[in-house]
Amino acid sequence: MEFPKNNIINDWLQENGNPEIAKLVEKNLAIANKIHEMLEERGLKAADLARMLDKKPSEISKWLTGTHTFTTKTITKIETVLGEDIIHIEAQKEFVYFKIYVNQEDELEETSFENSEVFATEGGLEKKVS
Structure with a gap:
């Protein structure tokens, strides 16, 4: 400089x-x-x-x-x-990890979903997982 x-x-x-x-x-x-x-x-x-x-x-x-x-x-x-950033800092990525079970005995691999909304079905109703 x-x-x-x-x-x-x-x-x-x-x-x-x-x-x-x-x-x-x-x-x-x-x-x-x-x-x-x-x-x-x-x-x-x-x-x-x-x-x-x-x-x-x-x-x-x-x-x-x-x-x-x-x-x-x-x-x-x-x-x-x-109303504007002077310094831009990238937002941290958020990862959600969960295990998927087809039934109680069969376990599938652990999966990550980057920047995704994850929903769970409970009793036929969908709800957002936080």
Whole structure:
């Protein structure tokens, strides 16, 4: 990642060369850029986001420079008021395991159903298995 010249962060990174800090700054800039895009798509300004979050406009401006380290709580608040994820994390897959019996003596193999709704029949009535 390349930072603008005469930037305090760039100067510090060049002097200290910490790859963890460089990665953190890169992520913070990416989050700030995503928030900028989301605001622009909605025709909103930083001051609008400040009102929506009940924050001072100066604090939001600081966030949007990319030098602010965002907490997951802050990111979640922004995602909630703007109605869109800033960070997309894949949902965990849910597996359901059960054994199928043809009759009491014959056991078939254990089966997994990924992202499927599973129903059981009980007394002629179907019910969703949770």
